[in-house]
Amino acid sequence: MGKMNDRPLILVTNDDGIEAKGFSELVHVAMEFGDVVAISAQVPMSGMSHAITIKVPLRVKLVEERPGLKKYLTNGTPVDGVKLAFNSLMEQKPHLLISGINHGSNSSSSILYSGTMAAAMEGAINHIPSVGFSLLDFDPEADFGPSCQVARDVIRMVMENGLPDGICLNVNIPAVPSGEIRGIRMCSQANGFWKEEFEKRTDPNGHEYYWLTGFFHNREPDGGGKGTDEWALKNHFVSVVPIQTDMTAYSLLEKMKTWELTGIKHEG
Amino acid sequence: MGKMNDRPLILVTNDDGIEAKGFSELVHVAMEFGDVVAISAQVPMSGMSHAITIKVPLRVKLVEERPGLKKYLTNGTPVDGVKLAFNSLMEQKPHLLISGINHGSNSSSSILYSGTMAAAMEGAINHIPSVGFSLLDFDPEADFGPSCQVARDVIRMVMENGLPDGICLNVNIPAVPSGEIRGIRMCSQANGFWKEEFEKRTDPNGHEYYWLTGFFHNREPDGGGKGTDEWALKNHFVSVVPIQTDMTAYSLLEKMKTWELTGIKHEG
Numbered sequence: 001m002g003k004m005n006d007r008p009l010i011l012v013t014n015d016d017g018i019e020a021k022g023f024s025e026l027v028h029v030a031m032e033f034g035d036v037v038a039i040s041a042q043v044p045m046s047g048m049s050h051a052i053t054i055k056v057p058l059r060v061k062l063v064e065e066r067p068g069l070k071k072y073l074t075n076g077t078p079v080d081g082v083k084l085a086f087n088s089l090m091e092q093k094p095h096l097l098i099s100g101i102n103h104g105s106n107s108s109s110s111i112l113y114s115g116t117m118a119a120a121m122e123g124a125i126n127h128i129p130s131v132g133f134s135l136l137d138f139d140p141e142a143d144f145g146p147s148c149q150v151a152r153d154v155i156r157m158v159m160e161n162g163l164p165d166g167i168c169l170n171v172n173i174p175a176v177p178s179g180e181i182r183g184i185r186m187c188s189q190a191n192g193f194w195k196e197e198f199e200k201r202t203d204p205n206g207h208e209y210y211w212l213t214g215f216f217h218n219r220e221p222d223g224g225g226k227g228t229d230e231w232a233l234k235n236h237f238v239s240v241v242p243i244q245t246d247m248t249a250y251s252l253l254e255k256m257k258t259w260e261l262t263g264i265k266h267e268g
Numbered sequence: 269m270g271k272m273n274d275r276p277l278i279l280v281t282n283d284d285g286i287e288a289k290g291f292s293e294l295v296h297v298a299m300e301f302g303d304v305v306a307i308s309a310q311v312p313m314s315g316m317s318h319a320i321t322i323k324v325p326l327r328v329k330l331v332e333e334r335p336g337l338k339k340y341l342t343n344g345t346p347v348d349g350v351k352l353a354f355n356s357l358m359e360q361k362p363h364l365l366i367s368g369i370n371h372g373s374n375s376s377s378s379i380l381y382s383g384t385m386a387a388a389m390e391g392a393i394n395h396i397p398s399v400g401f402s403l404l405d406f407d408p409e410a411d412f413g414p415s416c417q418v419a420r421d422v423i424r425m426v427m428e429n430g431l432p433d434g435i436c437l438n439v440n441i442p443a444v445p446s447g448e449i450r451g452i453r454m455c456s457q458a459n460g461f462w463k464e465e466f467e468k469r470t471d472p473n474g475h476e477y478y479w480l481t482g483f484f485h486n487r488e489p490d491g492g493g494k495g496t497d498e499w500a501l502k503n504h505f506v507s508v509v510p511i512q513t514d515m516t517a518y519s520l521l522e523k524m525k526t527w528e529l530t531g532i533k534h535e536g
Contacts, residue, residue: 046322047319047320047321047322048317048319049316049317049318049319049320049347049386050317050318050380050381051315051316051317051319051381052315052317052381052480053315053480054314054315054480057469057471057477057478057479058466058477058478058479058480059475059476059477059478060476060478079317079381080480083464083466083480084466084478086464087464087465087466088466088468088478109393109513111515112318112386112389112393112513112515113318113319113320113347118317118380121380125377125380125461126461157527160527161527163520164517164519164520166459167517167520186521186524186525186527187521188514188516188518188521189514189515189516191434191514193393193394196351196354196355197355198326198351198352198355198356200356201325203325207327208327208328209325209326209327210325210326210327210328210352210356211325211326212320212321212322212326212348212351240524241516242516242517242520242521242524243515243516243517244515244516244517244519244520245377245380245515246456246457246459247379247380247457247511247512247513247515248456248457248509248510248511248512249432249435249510249511249512250456251432251512252431252432252435252510252512253454253455253456253510256454256508256510257454259425259428259429259454
């Protein structure tokens with residue numbers, strides 16, 4: 001991006017592919033706030049988590065360029081795209097990274113599988129204030145109007161307050177009309193998990209194979225209570241969870257120092 | 269696994285592929301402690317993080333069966349393999365999940381990209397005490413003797429003490445002879461990151477492409493001080509970091525509740 005003006009520089013990415021409606025809408029919101037570099041993959045990368053591409057060469061193609069916007073296509077994962085943008089496509093690091101708007105929830109432990117949130121985490125560990133947005137609606141033609149309004153509010157909030165190094169935001173939006181969104185809640189990650197159901201089939205050659213399907217289980221009663229993202233979403237609030245890339249379980253760390261180890265000398 | 273006896277049932281997986289020496293050595297260690305189900309991919313899955321396979325069918329093949337061991341091959345990622353084992357291959361959930369021994373470090377923020385540790389995290393969110401092991405040596409023929417001794421100690425420790433729900437262990441082993449390992453340290457995750465360097469090349473058709481390379485940066489002075497995994501490893505200690513799958517940054521959560529939001533009603 002040339003240094004034509006003093007507008008903030010914003011990197012936009014996603015994991016549903018460059019044709020996704022949620023991506024296109026987020027790019028438009030970002031352009032209200034600054035100059036935008038956008039990068040996405042040809043194909044959806046849902047479930048790619050923090051995967052990086054080591055074994056095949058990465059390709060990048062500039063597919064759209066107009067004042068305030070450069071849009072790139074890549075064969076890489078969402079995290080590859082962020083790395084490429086930081087290292088090869090942008091003359092300077094962006095002031096903000098936003099990812100999404102994802103078609104489908106990334107609340108609770110879904111964050112572990114999410115390419116959308118992995119891109120935001122990649123921003124956070126590179127000192128960039130970063131936010132991932134997800135709408136609880138898998139429909140390719142979902143109404144992103146309320147989500148865009150939420151995105152504007154959160155972007156403004158992050159530009160005003162900044163974010164501590166290594167922490168990004170996981171924003172999920174309930175699939176309800178704008179007037180029915182009851183507000184924005186700061187939440188913790190609910191203690192949920194996906195209960196897998198594999199569908200076992202037999203191919204025309206007689207070999208068995210499996211399709212991964214599954215549905216979400218929330219382990220906490222009442223969705224985990226008022227403090228969790230699952231509870232907020234079920235009650236038509238937007239959930240905002242601050243996510244840290246330091247995954248140390250400090251609660252256990254002190255206790256572990258009393259564990260006895262045999263064989264190899266143990267120093268607490 | 270049949271219920272022939274009361275031996276613990278242990279699931280072993282990795283992300284370097286079924287032929288990796290570190291996997292084979294860890295399977296042998298596991299067999300000292302219980303009956304083993306092992307699953308791995310045909311090809312290395314390094315850098316696959318918590319990726320799951322949605323778009324192609326998953327295949328599983330039993331490639332070895334003898335008393336105390338069933339070994340499966342899959343085309344899926346490490347996390348797919350764990351999900352398949354829990355849901356389709358094992359008659360009951362295992363008492364322990366161990367992943368590795370990885371060829372190369374998964375300390376500090378490398379955990380975010382690691383298939384080895386994603387498999388352990390998948391165990392943790394499914395209530396299974398889970399540990400990932402990594403040796404700081406990329407050599408396919410690395411000496412895993414000291415690492416196997418560490419694995420025995422840690423497995424014994426986890427079997428005695430258990431692990432809280434949602435927390436697994438990230439164990440990294442320095443690449444030094446057994447006699448030079450100074451002990452085992454309980455650590456926090458160092459504040460490091462990978463500094464990418466993309467190598468830009470031009471293919472025979474004149475198109476540019478990139479290879480992802482990179483090297484690790486530790487941001488903290490002296491490797492982050494005595495408490496971090498990077499410091500421990502540099503000083504020839506084994507590092508054990510408890511890892512939580514709840515990624516909420518509680519430190520920021522309270523502060524965020526004071527942020528003002530415009531546009532949409534904000535309830536803290």
